[in-house]
Amino acid sequence: MYYFDTDRMMSEGLKVSFDHKIEILKEQLECADAIVIGAGSGLSTSAGYTYAGQRFHQYFDDFYKTYGISDMYSGGFYPFDHLELFWGFWCRQIWVNRYAPIPSNLYQKLYAIVKEKEYFVLTTNVDHCFQRSGFDKQRLYYTQGDYGLFQSSHPQNASLHKTYDNYESIRQMIEAQGFTIGPKGELISPTNKEVSMYIPTELIPVCEDDGQWMTTNLRIDNSFVEDEGWHQASNRYHAFLTKHEGAHILYLELGVGMNTPVIIKYPFWQYTKENPHAFYACLNKGEAYCPQEIANRSICIDGDIGAVLQKLTT
Incomplete structure (x- = not known):
């Protein structure tokens, strides 16, 4: 198993090449018991959005x-x-x-890499690209909503926990x-x-259940509707984490910035710190870093996600 010891490399003045980082990530993808993908807007930007x-x-x-x-x-x-x-x-x-x-086949490339593995996806993206690219719906948790759903602008009574296909x-x-x-x-x-x-x-659009104007099902304030599907996905995600607790888990963070770090980035850091068998990988153009506490079980690649996935599949 590879370990990217940042502390040692800094102290010894060593540099790890891009290709070496790719090899480390390949090894982790192959040997991990489970992979948790945390996807932010940077992934969709790399895909052309x-x-x-x-x-x-x-x-x-x-x-x-x-x-x-x-x-x-x-x-x-x-x-x-x-x-x-x-x-x-x-x-x-x-x-x-x-x-x-x-706009591109980037999500399909990612799916080809993980489809034979035990995986789960946690994402703040609302474009539905994972499911549209073949990922199992039962292994997806969209925390911030879905462009494909309406909700009442003032959820109440029957509309309080309900969304509507748009x-x-x-x-x-x-x-x-x-x-x-x-x-x-x-x-x-x-x-x-x-x-x-x-x-x-x-x-x-008018809500059929309460007569209020419809709006987008996006988390912009406390009126955001977490419907039954949202809660089921949340339960499946936490059940996945529990099932693989203490196992060799690869936390693969893709394009997550600092707009909502408490959803993906900070938990991934904490999970990696608590599990000595876990490994953290961060792919992000301009924002690839990790805490010193987990540096010896982390790999951070500053670059375009598309270019990295291309290297992983060749």
Whole structure:
């Protein structure tokens, strides 16, 4: 078994090459009894889900020119005056990041690496790429919501713990704006006219259980709905950890930043510290590090996740 002893290497002035780190990670992937994947936004960014630049302007240039919105993330918090406009923005956001084709095969590469292993995925991503790429639904825990779900804007009574599939509703909004949806789900802008930034009033989604306006099922405040599926996934995740307690577990952290470190990063560090047979791997461009307490059972690779997975599969 490989151990990446950071303390020794620093004290002796040694450097570990990128290729050597890849070999260490390969060994851990092969010999681990179980793998817990912790995935953050950096993984989806590496897969092509960029929220600014060319991809943003391809679908939201009218919002940029009219409101100065420069990226999808900040646009999600813009104080639109009308629900017709709010959903005009959000239906595109949801479609291109949840229902349109995944920009690359990065998630499929990751699945090919772990599919024969005992694995579980904990993720703060809301784009559903894991399940769409072949991962077992029973081994996925989406902690922060799902672009593919609505919830009541004021959950109460029957809607308090309930979410609602939004595919048909979002599709109707998209087509009402003037877009065409291709055979693979791709969003196609018309060539002979401008698309509308608004949706028709009658397409504003209303909760069937409480009569309130619908909103996105994303954890932005304490009104976030943790439905039955969310709780079942949470229970399966913690059961997986309990089942493999004390075993050789690889905690594989992919693209997790410091926005919500208490969900993935800090627990992974703590689990590794408490289990002398555990190993921690961090893949993150610009933010690959670990505490000194677990440095001798960790590998941190600062680089593009896609490039690392490519190396692991060749």
